[in-house]
Structures are given as C-alpha cells and as structure tokens.
Amino acid sequence: MISVVLDMAGGALLLLGLVLLTISLIGVLRQPGTFGQLHAQGLATGPGVMAVLASSIATENAATITFAVLAIVFIALTSPVSAHAIARAAHRRRPRRHGAAPKAAAPEGTAPDGEPEQTR
Numbered sequence: 677m678i679s680v681v682l683d684m685a686g687g688a689l690l691l692l693g694l695v696l697l698t699i700s701l702i703g704v705l706r707q708p709g710t711f712g713q714l715h716a717q718g719l720a721t722g723p724g725v726m727a728v729l730a731s732s733i734a735t736e737n738a739a740t741i742t743f744a745v746l747a748i749v750f751i752a753l754t755s756p757v758s759a760h761a762i763a764r765a766a767h768r769r770r771p772r773r774h775g776a777a778p779k780a781a782a783p784e785g786t787a788p789d790g791e792p793e794q795t796r
Contacts, residue, residue, distance in 0.1 A: 679736065682733055682734050682736060683734050685733060685734065686731045686732070686733050686734020686735075687731070687734065689727045689728070689730045689731035689733075690727070690728060690731035690734075692727045693723075693724050693725065693726070693727030693728035693729075693730075693731065694724075694728065696719055696720070696723050696724035696727060697720050697724040697725070697728070699719060700716050700717060700718075700719040700720035700724055701720070702716075703715075703716025703717075703719065704716045704717055704720075710762075710763075710766040710770075711763065711766065714759060714762055714763055714766070717759070718755070718759060721751060721755040721758075721759075722751075722752075722755060725751055726748050726751060726752070729744040729747050729748050729751075730744065730748065732744040
C-alpha cells in the first residue's frame, strides 16, 4: 500500500519537474535579453530540478534519497549565488543608455580618452 503511494508521489513529482523544466527552456529560448533569460532559468534550477530530485522517494532506497536531499540542499544554496553573479556581470557589461550621466570633462589640451592632443 505504501509502495503504491510512494510510486504515485514520485511520478507526480517527476512529471511536475519535467513540466517546469520544459516551460523554463521555452522561456530561455524566447527571452531576448540576459535578464529575461536569467529569470526563466531560475525556474529550472529551483523548483524544476528539485522536483525531479525529490521524485527519488519512489525508489525507497535510503542512499538514493539521502543523495537527492543533499543535492537539493546544495542547489538551494548555490543557485541564488550563481544567478546573482551572472546578473551582476551582465549589468556591468551592458552599454550605457542615451541620456546617462556623461563622463567628466577632459582637462584642457587632452583628448576625451585622457591622451594628450596631437598637434599638427
């Protein structure tokens, strides 16, 4: 009896995880910018992978379930950190928009890049 319940729960979690991963993949492919793709990717690394790993309860094997729980904890700790690092790098790398604060004016006799002006 308990085996049937665990099989049903494991199958439901596996199906849920695969649906979330599929939705996330479609979102990553359709989003035009890095931040939109990162948002869609969060669905895959968070609930998607965790649901697939949690479906290991159907195995009724203590070693497999322990490994899955440790993997879920590892993903829960590292996924936000990696997403933040990617978002920060993308934010630093993007070009400035028109109307952004201008750079400080170059001193008299120097080019805007700081080099002395060439005289003819």
